[in-house]
Amino acid sequence: MEYILEVFLDDYRLAKLKGTPVEANIEAVFGGELKVVRVKVGEEVKNDILKAFETARIDSRACITDTPVAFKRALFEEIANQKSLGEEVVKAVLANIDKIKELAVKEAEYLPAPEIETE
Amino acid sequence: MELYFNRPMPHGGRLVERVLKDKKAAKKIVQACEKAGAVYDIKPTLHYKRGTPVRNVYREIMSVCYGFFSPVEGSMTSAELESVLSKRRLLSGWIFPYPILFDISKEDYQKLGVDAGDRLLLRLKGKPFAILDIEEVYEIDPAELADRTFGTPETNPEVVKEKFDDKHPGWVIYRSHQPIILAGKFTIINEPIFKPPFDRFWIPPRKCREIFDERGWRTVIAHQTRNVPHVGHEMLMKAAAFTGDVEPCHGILVNAIIGVKRRGDYPDEAILEAHDMVNKAGYIKPNRHLVSFTLWDMRYGNPLESLLHGIIRQNMGCTHHMFGRDHAAVGEYYDTFATQILWLKGIPSYGFDKPPTEVEGGLQIRPQNMREFWYCPKCKEMAYSENCGHDKEKQKLSGSLIRGLVAEGVQPPAIIMRPEVFKTIVKWWKKFDYPFVNEKYVQYKEETLEVDVPDLD
Numbered sequence: 043m044e045y046i047l048e049v050f051l052d053d054y055r056l057a058k059l060k061g062t063p064v065e066a067n068i069e070a071v072f073g074g075e076l077k078v079v080r081v082k083v084g085e086e087v088k089n090d091i092l093k094a095f096e097t098a099r100i101d102s103r104a105c106i107t108d109t110p111v112a113f114k115r116a117l118f119e120e121i122a123n124q125k126s127l128g129e130e131v132v133k134a135v136l137a138n139i140d141k142i143k144e145l146a147v148k149e150a151e152y153l154p155a156p157e158i159e160t161e
Numbered sequence: 162m163e164l165y166f167n168r169p170m171p172h173g174g175r176l177v178e179r180v181l182k183d184k185k186a187a188k189k190i191v192q193a194c195e196k197a198g199a200v201y202d203i204k205p206t207l208h209y210k211r212g213t214p215v216r217n218v219y220r221e222i223m224s225v226c227y228g229f230f231s232p233v234e235g236s237m238t239s240a241e242l243e244s245v246l247s248k249r250r251l252l253s254g255w256i257f258p259y260p261i262l263f264d265i266s267k268e269d270y271q272k273l274g275v276d277a278g279d280r281l282l283l284r285l286k287g288k289p290f291a292i293l294d295i296e297e298v299y300e301i302d303p304a305e306l307a308d309r310t311f312g313t314p315e316t317n318p319e320v321v322k323e324k325f326d327d328k329h330p331g332w333v334i335y336r337s338h339q340p341i342i343l344a345g346k347f348t349i350i351n352e353p354i355f356k357p358p359f360d361r362f363w364i365p366p367r368k369c370r371e372i373f374d375e376r377g378w379r380t381v382i383a384h385q386t387r388n389v390p391h392v393g394h395e396m397l398m399k400a401a402a403f404t405g406d407v408e409p410c411h412g413i414l415v416n417a418i419i420g421v422k423r424r425g426d427y428p429d430e431a432i433l434e435a436h437d438m439v440n441k442a443g444y445i446k447p448n449r450h451l452v453s454f455t456l457w458d459m460r461y462g463n464p465l466e467s468l469l470h471g472i473i474r475q476n477m478g479c480t481h482h483m484f485g486r487d488h489a490a491v492g493e494y495y496d497t498f499a500t501q502i503l504w505l506k507g508i509p510s511y512g513f514d515k516p517p518t519e520v521e522g523g524l525q526i527r528p529q530n531m532r533e534f535w536y537c538p539k540c541k542e543m544a545y546s547e548n549c550g551h552d553k554e555k556q557k558l559s560g561s562l563i564r565g566l567v568a569e570g571v572q573p574p575a576i577i578m579r580p581e582v583f584k585t586i587v588k589w590w591k592k593f594d595y596p597f598v599n600e601k602y603v604q605y606k607e608e609t610l611e612v613d614v615p616d617l618d
Contacts, residue, residue, distance in 0.1 A: 048565070050565070050566060050571055052571055071556050073576050075575070076566075076574050097425060099561070101562070103557050103559065107561035107562065107564070107565055111568050150600070151595070151599065152594050153570075153590075153594070154570070155590040156570045158572070
């Protein structure tokens with residue numbers, strides 16, 4: 043079975059993918075309001091991710107969700123770096139798992155709130 | 162044929178209200194208990210392995226004494242506990258899914274020296290809060306209690322898929338109970354005062370029924386929540402409310418469960434205010450939509466939890482209750498549609514050979530079983546799964562998808578989360594430095610609780 047890692051793209055990320063082979067795989071979802079790329083992984087890599095992060099889980103869409111933000115950021119950087127959506131980008135991220143876990147511990151305490159008006 | 166649905170009676174026939182308003186009488190009780198040395202400071206239930214708070218029994222005392230759990234009046238006796246575990250029935254025959262127990266450690270029991278027939282003063286935050294008139298003292302095995310509360314794949318094969326363990330927050334709550342049970346009726350003798358924003362949403366059953374009268378709501382559908390609403394939830398509420406009798410339901414009662422939650426859920430404050438924002442921003446008119454809460458440390462018991470939800474919302478006066486997939490569920494312990502199976506045909510191994518509305522001592526609230534909503538780019542709308550034929554094109558919403566966006570600071574598109582709802586999340590995110598429940602928030606909640614307790618003077 044295939045599992046999916048979704049990486050959502052804001053303007054910064056879209057700009058980094060512009061002109062790369064990945065650009066053709068950018069999908070627009072929810073009425074075109076959200077841009078996303080999808081990395082498909084097999085059983086083994088899926089298990090590695092679930093093992094690495096206690097919070098990670100599979101949702102009803104077969105997507106691997108609830109991974110730390112640090113993991114998602116690293117995954118995007120690796121996609122941009124390798125200009126690929128192949129499973130190898132995930133393997134490259136998992137090779138630096140200890141550093142990501144360190145960041146994940148810090149992010150369980152604090153995540154910066156977006157600067158938007160709330161009143 | 163009757164055209165109109167009438168408001169159901171409270172479960173058990175009458176609303177339990179065990180709140181003493183007479184301060185002079187309360188002071189006398191306090192003095193008597195203090196003189197007898199029968200005073201106990203309520204402690205949080207701590208995770209049996211990790212030592213983190215998983216429950217505070219004060220929430221159960223509040224829900225019992227204000228009638229949310231009618232006809233339950235207190236901590237269950239050993240006979241009542243056995244009846245609930247084996248048949249999901251109180252000794253009176255009325256259905257009830259969960260043990261409600263006042264548990265203390267053996268050391269505390271020895272120190273207190275109380276027994277059946279004694280009255281125990283319960284203090285909260287160091288102030289008199291409630292009394293427990295002890296009818297029986299007995300011992301439990303918490304591990305056995307936890308297993309029997311939820312069942313196993315062997316004993317409940319219709320819906321239980323996996324053995325419950327310490328990854329299940331509800332199982333952990335019962336596993337973490339102390340072994341000595343003081344059974345008897347609770348009475349609140351000093352009403353706690355809710356802090357903002359909880360004060361705006363505290364609507365006990367009697368008050369709730371009065372509000373329904375004032376608003377002229379004959380039919381009301383309840384929406385269970387432990388989440389901030391995305392547009393899929395909003396569509397669920399709107400569409401489910403089309404049921405009713407000769408016209409759609411007059412009102413939608415959102416009833417949030419407030420208490421210790423699992424990591425990754427949203428803070429209670431954000432849940433309440435975000436639901437309120439749905440009506441404030443006009444997505445559902447305020448005169449059709451009411452936000453409230455029940456104090457309860459969620460047990461995540463899917464079909465069992467749905468029974469408790471039915472009881473609470475019937476007591477609040479609702480005629481209907483919507484149930485979705487994976488109702489009050491966590492993990493893969495239950496069948497995805499376990500709750501809907503219970504309300505459609507019953508689950509014999511839990512004591513229901515028929516739906517809970519058709520058994521003796523059952524409920525009168527009507528279930529409205531719903532599937533799900535997804536975004537369909539072809540229909541160009543948030544479509545109901547049983548209507549939309551564009552299975553390949555569907556774009557499913559999931560709470561985790563939205564959590565992922567929120568965590569990365571990406572504002573979810575308005576088509577899946579209203580901007581006003583997102584702003585509410587960010588408001589509380591700024592307060593707690595975090596958008597979701599984490600260890601720090603759990604500790605903060607246990608220290609501060611939802612209430613302050615006034616002086617009795």
